[in-house]
Amino acid sequence: MKLSVAGELSLLEILRKRFIKRPHDVVLGIGDDSAVIRPQNSPMLFTTDMMVEEVHFDLSWTTPFQLGFKLVSVNVSDIYAMCGKPRFLLLNFSASRNASVDFFNRVFDGIEAAMKKYGISLIGGDISSSEKVIVSATVMGYAKRFLRRSGARPGDRIYITGPVGDAACGLALMKSIRKKIPIELGKKIKLPLAWDTAYPLIERHLMPSARDPERVAMAATAMIDISDGLMTDLSRLCSESGVGALVYQDRIPISKELRKASEYLGLSTLALALAGGEDYELLFTAPAGKKIEAFCIGEVIQSGIFVVDERGKKKKASTKGYQHFKI
């Protein structure tokens, strides 16, 4: 059935019935003019992100489930990057009148899977029509002690929670495959490279998981999530902290899958690791000498952002990652 036949009100009714179970801190969910919650006595975090068809995702290789899941993950990642716990979700969904109710339901399957993963509740939203699919989300969370980008001090060590470049390589793979791979259903498809190599990369692009900072939060002095590329986001953290950074190229964690697939694609592994976006790993700093469960890739210095190559040569780093509107 097309959305134009179902109508906005019955779509809202679908959501209302689907998300009727309310946790104790949600006084009123979907269905009135506003949602109502009982806030905790704690600093409250807010973030919002929009994803537009043909800009942020391509429906020729993205399933609606993956779109919904990723929308929630990218927002949750911004809450995690402040050392917060995500709690509530508001959504805007817009699609063509010719889109199907099945498409709509499957976007919400992905959203619901992510909600369960992160322990958050959908409390409200808006549905409208547009030529392209547009989704946006606002996520709220709490943090007794939140962490800014601005706390890094010279001498601190620089960490990341996992390998970088995988998502960008996964995107490059999908651009060459150009077919939907419903990994959420455990489906494999025949690829020109080994499934075990491709899978972690395309999963990182299609259905990224946000990284919970719980294990590292106590020691960290500044934090950001890697959405636009390691060096770009590092430069933002440094700029906010008024410091510089030295990154040791050979300490950057690079997955074996990235090595193999980037070779297959003829892309530079290092360029993908330094500048590839959307890994949603956390990048943070912590004082030297602390035991941290993450990859130490360098140290905070007074000023300038440098990469030290495998021969020990220090070079000024490029900090141009993905930016909307940039040529």
Place this chain on the structure above:
Amino acid sequence: MKLSVAGELSLLEILRKRFIKRPHDVVLGIGDDSAVIRPQNSPMLFTTDMMVEEVHFDLSWTTPFQLGFKLVSVNVSDIYAMCGKPRFLLLNFSASRNASVDFFNRVFDGIEAAMKKYGISLIGGDISSSEKVIVSATVMGYAKRFLRRSGARPGDRIYITGPVGDAACGLALMKSIRKKIPIELGKKIKLPLAWDTAYPLIERHLMPSARDPERVAMAATAMIDISDGLMTDLSRLCSESGVGALVYQDRIPISKELRKASEYLGLSTLALALAGGEDYELLFTAPAGKKIEAFCIGEVIQSGIFVVDERGKKKKASTKGYQHFKI
């Protein structure tokens, strides 16, 4: 200058500098991964709305200022409709790479004017690129005692805070004029009907004000804002309350401007008043016998929704107002 030349980061920097003044309850505004606020010990309200070019607005007759102003008003109206006080705003802005920085700044002029009017603070947002202009907002507020749609009881009287049909008539006028009228600058243009007649109607369409329920809140039993048309929104309130309604046609407040302009346009004044959307007046119920500063248009009954015409004849009402996706 084009947005593609300025780039996403400098647009965020423009916003950050512009909205740097933080009230005491905003711990962290624009510029980190999330915004941080200190919540009041009070039920907290959330609402979100998206506006898409060529669906919700037409840039051939809507100035960027008017777009920004209206985006905030429609969201604030949803907070007011719960008897809440709006407090914080998060925004998503998306436009073509060829759009100008001036366009961007003027959308935020309108947003800022509305923020001042309603006493709210911008705490965060997201900027991206898209073919059409897309804006969405999430507004948060507080309500010690919030009001649902579901509290209406048979015998209650039905009220609206002001005349209806003006916004729909204003839209019809703009569709025939098809020119920008920067009313925010006090500019008049020559029209085929008197300016004093046209102005209140086009203002209601282009730059609607949300209605603060403060004066009527204490007495009200149920409330909704009129966004999709009087009878449609009344039917929603009735459906949530499990009741019916009797509306006396001759008690519906109709502005003299609507009478004149609908005649000029050859449209039914009554149809515009009953079904025209986007007036953002509040529709509410209150027990009989209370002194209420609003227009009493009917009463709550057990079931069914009826309009009583000027000859006293009772007719089943049409409750089809504006709906996305409906043919």
